[in-house]
Amino acid sequence: MNNFPSKSLHNAAPRQKEHENQKQETTKSHLQQDSETMSTPSNAAAPSSQPIIKPRIIIHGGAGNITRSTLNPAQYESYKTSLRTILASSADLLSKPGATALDVATHAVSMLEDDPHYNSGKGAVFTRAGTQELECSIMVSSGYRKRGVSCMLLRHVKNPIKLARELLIRGEEDDGGGAKDHCEYSGPYIEALAEKWGLEIVDTSYFFTQKKWDEHMKGLEKEKAGKGEEWEMKNYIPLGTCGAVVLDSFGTVCAATSTGGLTNKIPGRIGDTPTMGAGYWAEEWFEDASQPRTQMLYQAPPSSSLNKLSRGDIPGLLTDCLPITPPRIPTPASTLPNHINNKPSPIRHAVGMSSSGNGDTFVRMVAARTVAAKSRFTPNTSLSKALSWMTGPNGELQKSAGDRWGKVHEGVGGIIGIELVGTKGTVVCNYNCGGMYRAWTEEDGDQKCLIFRDDNYESGPEGWGVLGK
Numbered sequence: 001m002n003n004f005p006s007k008s009l010h011n012a013a014p015r016q017k018e019h020e021n022q023k024q025e026t027t028k029s030h031l032q033q034d035s036e037t038m039s040t041p042s043n044a045a046a047p048s049s050q051p052i053i054k055p056r057i058i059i060h061g062g063a064g065n066i067t068r069s070t071l072n073p074a075q076y077e078s079y080k081t082s083l084r085t086i087l088a089s090s091a092d093l094l095s096k097p098g099a100t101a102l103d104v105a106t107h108a109v110s111m112l113e114d115d116p117h118y119n120s121g122k123g124a125v126f127t128r129a130g131t132q133e134l135e136c137s138i139m140v141s142s143g144y145r146k147r148g149v150s151c152m153l154l155r156h157v158k159n160p161i162k163l164a165r166e167l168l169i170r171g172e173e174d175d176g177g178g179a180k181d182h183c184e185y186s187g188p189y190i191e192a193l194a195e196k197w198g199l200e201i202v203d204t205s206y207f208f209t210q211k212k213w214d215e216h217m218k219g220l221e222k223e224k225a226g227k228g229e230e231w232e233m234k235n236y237i238p239l240g241t242c243g244a245v246v247l248d249s250f251g252t253v254c255a256a257t258s259t260g261g262l263t264n265k266i267p268g269r270i271g272d273t274p275t276m277g278a279g280y281w282a283e284e285w286f287e288d289a290s291q292p293r294t295q296m297l298y299q300a301p302p303s304s305s306l307n308k309l310s311r312g313d314i315p316g317l318l319t320d321c322l323p324i325t326p327p328r329i330p331t332p333a334s335t336l337p338n339h340i341n342n343k344p345s346p347i348r349h350a351v352g353m354s355s356s357g358n359g360d361t362f363v364r365m366v367a368a369r370t371v372a373a374k375s376r377f378t379p380n381t382s383l384s385k386a387l388s389w390m391t392g393p394n395g396e397l398q399k400s401a402g403d404r405w406g407k408v409h410e411g412v413g414g415i416i417g418i419e420l421v422g423t424k425g426t427v428v429c430n431y432n433c434g435g436m437y438r439a440w441t442e443e444d445g446d447q448k449c450l451i452f453r454d455d456n457y458e459s460g461p462e463g464w465g466v467l468g469k
């Protein structure tokens with residue numbers, strides 16, 4: 001069972017005083033996660049006073065060169081068992097009254113980190129120097145002022161995702177609970193904070209697995225023999241970054257992601273997982289329901305005089321220069337309560353995403369935030385559509401690799417996500433490679449798990465199936 005740090009590490013802004021008092025307890029043994037110790041986002045109202053939002057969850061264990069030649073039937077089953085177990089445990093937690101997306105996403109990713117199937121926590125891949133450098137991130141669509149936190153170059157925190165969560169919650173305090181109000185952290189200083197705050201610290205040997213070590217050694221060998229590219233094509237490890245995206249009954253979406261990065265990365269290399277907007281993102285906005293759906297929701301700022309001059313707008317420029325009496329501006333109808341001016345209430349949107357793939361491509365494309373922005377600012381564009389535009393077959397990620405696509409690993413990847421529109425949550429996922437380890441809950445609570453496009457081993461691509469099928 002997945003344990004969380006002591007009670008003092010859970011509650012944010014609404015309970016700052018309580019948090020202060022409880023700080024003394026931080027080194028006490030870890031408490032089991034339950035509804036009483038869950039974090040409370042500052043925007044959380046009692047679920048009973050809100051429209052019904054059905055919580056949803058999707059988890060992933062990585063995307064990449066997952067084919068029938070890199071994954072045998074026994075391994076296929078083993079991954080599915082692992083994904084199903086972690087999903088079931090997380091969905092159970094999510095069904096508890098008051099469960100928050102932040103807690104459930106942390107729970108799911110902690111379990112993925114503990115499972116050596118994945119490239120995160122125990123089972124993380126090795127750098128060229130034979131070390132393991134862990135990265136993670138967590139972000140909520142609303143409820144915490146930092147919104148998102150990432151950690152990199154970690155070597156001792158057993159569950160990096162718990163540290164990211166802690167840093168997010170402590171951001172509600174003026175000095176960030178000792179962590180200030182920063183969003184991206186690295187190295188020994190925060191690991192010392194983690195220890196001070198009662199998170200479990202382990203020796204580097206804890207993260208070792210023979211399988212990942214052999215892959216590291218083999219990669220170096222092939223590279224020495226001038227066969228690095230061939231090895232990358234034939235054997236490139238399914239990337240194995242893991243993540244979870246959760247929608248809770250308060251309407252908050254949380255995206256949590258954890259990784260060891262890329263096999264044989266240069267020590268100190270930072271990937272997409274801890275880069276805000278690249279490998280992870282969560283955001284909320286309100287759509288004016290009185291506007292036609294096809295209309296852009298933002299307006300260009302008023303043109304400057306210089307801009308008018310450059311466009312030859314002389315009348316506009318003259319108007320700028322003449323003294324004018326400001327017109328009387330009537331009270332905008334929008335300042336009146338909606339029920340008085342008969343305006344429909346704004347529609348709430350929230351999205352969250354977690355990725356896996358060639359992180360350098362995701363960083364260059366600022367992939368996750370670009371998907372969110374595409375959905376937010378392009379008329380009638382669901383998250384699913386925007387996500388497939390980026391990461392589906394023939395999408396922007398793939399195109400960005402140019403003629404290197406299919407020859408090296410560039411451009412490869414997948415994203416999972418959840419979109420909330422009004423009170424309806426939708427789980428989404430797409431990838432441009434062999435497969436993506438993933439599992440999710442349907443609207444009726446049914447639990448699903450897929451590795452390839454279809455739910456059977458035979459549906460997987462035979463070899464380096466960059467397009468999946």
Ligand SMILES: NC(=O)C[C@H](N)C(=O)O
Pocket residue numbers: 062063119239240241259260261262270271272273279355356357358359360
């Ligand atoms: N495991 C992965 O998905 C790799 C990760 N996205 C990285 O490039 O760091």
